[in-house]
Amino acid sequence: MPVILNICLDDAFIHLNNPFFGKLPEAYAISDPIVDVMPIIPVLSFLLAFVWQAAVSFR
Template identity: 90%
Template structure:
């Protein structure tokens, strides 16, 4: 078990600065800011549903 934990921690250290964001190829580097925001879009639709229901008094 300590060996597996050591392997896991070594991998976590190597990828610690790259957990959430990947690097796009250079050809798509111009769209990098847009790609960083895209995973948030479904959450915005979810919040929009609550705002809409609040506007119609949660019928």
């Protein structure tokens, strides 16, 4: 039982140290750079809407 508690505490310590980035399992480590960029995509879409409206003179 103490081993399981130790593993849980170690995981919690990792997540508390870095609140913005989680750690992917090793099987998905190849896609880690893509996952880091994915939260920015909705912001870029929102900005693209303003650029599009500026291009059509905010009709």
